[in-house]
Amino acid sequence: MELSWNRKDLLCLYDLSAEEITFILDTAAEFKKVSERRVKKVPALRGKTVVNFFVEPSTRTRVSFELAEQRLSADIVNMAADSSSLRKGETLLDTVKNIEALQVDLIVMRHSAPGAQDFIARHVRCGVINAGDGAHSHPTQALLDLFTIREKKGSFKGLKVTILGDILHSRVARGDLWGLLKLGAEVTLCGPATLVPREFESIGVRVCHDLRSGLENADVVNLLRIQHERQTAGFFPSTGEYAKFFGLNMETVKYLKPDALIMHPGPINRDVELASALADGPQSVILEQVTNGLAVRMAVLFLVAGCVR
Amino acid sequence: MKKNFLLKGGRVIDPARGVDQIMDLGVLDGRMVDPGQVPDPEVVELGGLVVTPGFIDLHVHLRQPGNTGAETIASGTRAAAAGGFTAVVAMPNTNPAADTAGAIEYLRQTAARKGVVRVLPCGCMTKNYAGAEMAGIGGLKSAGVVALSDDGRCIQDHALMRHVVEYASSFGLPILDHCEENTLKASGVMHEGKWSVLLGMEGIPAMSEELMVARDVMLARLTGGRIHIQHVSSGGSVELIRQARAGGLPVTGEVTPHHLALTDECIKSYDTNYKMNPPLRSEADRQALIAGLVDDTLTVIATDHAPHTRTAKLVEFDNAPFGIVGLETALGVVLTKLYATGIMPLDRLVAKFTTGPAAVLGMNDYSLAPGHPADLTIFAPDQEWVVDAEKFQSLGRNTPFHGMTLRGRPRATVVGGQFVFNTLE
Numbered sequence: 001m002e003l004s005w006n007r008k009d010l011l012c013l014y015d016l017s018a019e020e021i022t023f024i025l026d027t028a029a030e031f032k033k034v035s036e037r038r039v040k041k042v043p044a045l046r047g048k049t050v051v052n053f054f055v056e057p058s059t060r061t062r063v064s065f066e067l068a069e070q071r072l073s074a075d076i077v078n079m080a081a082d083s084s085s086l087r088k089g090e091t092l093l094d095t096v097k098n099i100e101a102l103q104v105d106l107i108v109m110r111h112s113a114p115g116a117q118d119f120i121a122r123h124v125r126c127g128v129i130n131a132g133d134g135a136h137s138h139p140t141q142a143l144l145d146l147f148t149i150r151e152k153k154g155s156f157k158g159l160k161v162t163i164l165g166d167i168l169h170s171r172v173a174r175g176d177l178w179g180l181l182k183l184g185a186e187v188t189l190c191g192p193a194t195l196v197p198r199e200f201e202s203i204g205v206r207v208c209h210d211l212r213s214g215l216e217n218a219d220v221v222n223l224l225r226i227q228h229e230r231q232t233a234g235f236f237p238s239t240g241e242y243a244k245f246f247g248l249n250m251e252t253v254k255y256l257k258p259d260a261l262i263m264h265p266g267p268i269n270r271d272v273e274l275a276s277a278l279a280d281g282p283q284s285v286i287l288e289q290v291t292n293g294l295a296v297r298m299a300v301l302f303l304v305a306g307c308v309r
Numbered sequence: 310m311k312k313n314f315l316l317k318g319g320r321v322i323d324p325a326r327g328v329d330q331i332m333d334l335g336v337l338d339g340r341m342v343d344p345g346q347v348p349d350p351e352v353v354e355l356g357g358l359v360v361t362p363g364f365i366d367l368h369v370h371l372r373q374p375g376n377t378g379a380e381t382i383a384s385g386t387r388a389a390a391a392g393g394f395t396a397v398v399a400m401p402n403t404n405p406a407a408d409t410a411g412a413i414e415y416l417r418q419t420a421a422r423k424g425v426v427r428v429l430p431c432g433c434m435t436k437n438y439a440g441a442e443m444a445g446i447g448g449l450k451s452a453g454v455v456a457l458s459d460d461g462r463c464i465q466d467h468a469l470m471r472h473v474v475e476y477a478s479s480f481g482l483p484i485l486d487h488c489e490e491n492t493l494k495a496s497g498v499m500h501e502g503k504w505s506v507l508l509g510m511e512g513i514p515a516m517s518e519e520l521m522v523a524r525d526v527m528l529a530r531l532t533g534g535r536i537h538i539q540h541v542s543s544g545g546s547v548e549l550i551r552q553a554r555a556g557g558l559p560v561t562g563e564v565t566p567h568h569l570a571l572t573d574e575c576i577k578s579y580d581t582n583y584k585m586n587p588p589l590r591s592e593a594d595r596q597a598l599i600a601g602l603v604d605d606t607l608t609v610i611a612t613d614h615a616p617h618t619r620t621a622k623l624v625e626f627d628n629a630p631f632g633i634v635g636l637e638t639a640l641g642v643v644l645t646k647l648y649a650t651g652i653m654p655l656d657r658l659v660a661k662f663t664t665g666p667a668a669v670l671g672m673n674d675y676s677l678a679p680g681h682p683a684d685l686t687i688f689a690p691d692q693e694w695v696v697d698a699e700k701f702q703s704l705g706r707n708t709p710f711h712g713m714t715l716r717g718r719p720r721a722t723v724v725g726g727q728f729v730f731n732t733l734e
Contacts, residue, residue: 115579
């Protein structure tokens with residue numbers, strides 16, 4: 001395979017070219033086969049050490065990364081904020097410098113502050129993979145979404161993708177956005193005006209606050225989880241009202257193209273943003289996204305590790 | 310050093326007298342005199358360098374007492390001298406806060422011993438600038454404050470603010486107000502706009518400032534008290550101040566060099582040296598600030614010099630404190646952006662550093678006329694230099710201008726006839 005990857009960090013798809021994104025997706029397609037074998041393990045990262053440093057708690061992303069690392073034969077250590085010295089007042093940079101001093105090759109990091117991984121990556125030699133930085137980005141989630149769409153739809157050119165829900169607070173939305181735009185999709189962001197800022201129009205996406213026009217003729221809809229705390233903070237009056245006006249249900253699903261994909265990064269609030277029957281229905285690719293996430297993370301770990309000196 | 314001297318061949322810009330010409334200036338016993346009246350003078354050849362009344366910075370955080378790792382009265386005033394400032398108004402949000410006569414006395418005594426430029430004390434409007442109870446404003450005035458401010462926090466209780474403005478006016482003290490409505494600001498860390506939306510950061514809407522600027526304009530109308538709006542950052546605020554001044558209200562406004570030079574787009578680097586409050590706003594806001602400076606809606610350039618330790622700033626953007634240093638780059642940044650580009654002539658920019666701030670403090674004849682204190686700023690308007698934060702006099706290194714080439718550099722600063730900064734040789 002021609003080497004067209006030379007980054008020691010994966011921070012945000014904003015930084016990547018369409019070619020680099022495609023290269024990761026192609027690599028992921030190879031790694032997807034590994035998990036389909038009887039022996040689900042390759043020696044690609046044997047002798048490499050990866051620290052999963054989750055300053056903000058996570059279950060699904062952390063488990064996915066852990067499994068990806070194990071299937072690549074890496075040595076792994078998990079650190080959570082609770083058990084780290086951050087609780088004792090150490091700065092984030094000092095904590096990471098201490099991890100690096102243990103001759104670690106890669107740090108997979110989640111943090112609640114946008115840009116925290118960019119900040120850290122500038123100060124360490126080891127590779128940094130962003131596993132979510134606040135509401136900013138979640139590049140492996142974006143890549144697994146892109147992988148899933150490509151697998152089902154073949155190409156992104158002219159594909160109509162609607163992201164529906166709490167865009168304002170969503171790293172998934174921001175991550176997907178750059179990948180989709182770079183690969184040539186037409187992106188619509190839809191949801192109530194409190195959660196979908198019109199400033200997104202400045203980068204060439206459509207912003208709309210009416211569900212019907214947001215979903216009409218879409219090839220893909222990616223739903224975002226509606227968090228209860230947004231209601232208490234006054235962004236919308238109740239989850240019931242949200243579900244009624246902005247949820248995807250048996251009626252509103254008819255606005256989509258008949259073969260449209262229904263995606264969700266999880267965890268789902270059944271019958272709030274997404275009707276249960278649709279989550280389990282034939283258009284749903286939600287569990288395939290999870291499966292593909294493993295392949296994408298294996299690809300990213302493999303490529304980034306190859307560039308760490 | 311030189312007590313009695315003759316400054317020869319400088320381009321004297323003295324806005325209060327409408328002077329902009331090559332002429333000589335005499336200094337005798339710390340005061341300006343006619344050049345012919347200096348006996349046996351030491352001659353300082355200026356060769357066309359610009360000489361102006363000493364620059365006054367209405368907005369400086371000296372951090373002493375309470376955070377002397379970030380700055381001290383000694384280091385902060387050395388930084389002021391190196392930036393061409395002969396006087397700084399010291400913000401009262403120290404620890405303990407400057408909300409009592411005793412705290413002002415401490416500042417004055419320490420400044421007298423350690424300071425190299427004039428330190429003009431500013432007292433709190435409310436006790437511990439907590440916005441709940443009025444501070445002892447009469448006592449602060451007796452102790453020597455030149456103004457009142459709860460800088461860093463804005464009084465949210467409008468009735469209390471009304472009383473503070475009214476009460477302060479009976480002592481002739483201007484209010485320097487940090488305008489910010491707390492529920493709209495919430496936990497925002499940068500300007501709310503395209504870049505906060507793209508970066509996923511919590512935004513501070515311009516309206517959080519504009520709402521309180523509007524409140525202050527109304528209070529000036531209601532009470533007749535003098536209100537100076539600190540670090541104006543949005544175009545909406547400029548328009549509110551413009552209308553207030555057109556209506557003859559006693560409202561003035563200042564703008565910082567960084568708000569004139571930078572925008573929120575800089576934050577895509579996550580460099581915490583772009584984090585300050587009010588935040589860097591949009592390009593449209595920046596242009597509105599420049600327009601406000603040009604048409605004299607904004608009469609003052611002030612730095613909001615806010616030093617922080619390296620450790621404090623070397624963190625995630627969300628967790629970094631607000632504020633950057635500004636004393637040593639102010640002149641260079643302003644001349645680079647506004648004079649070298651032809652947007653404003655030198656004499657009008659000098660006014661923003663001299664007569665503009667002096668007028669806010671009630672000094673309406675701030676000039677180099679004979680008899681006035683010999684507070685002078687001497688600078689090279691076209692000299693190019695590269696900012697090196699490691700060479701700052703300030704203990705603070707938190708500048709977004711590090712490594713930038715600026716045009717216009719302070720060369721000497723004279724306070725009361727003494728050279729407190731001098732790179733003329």
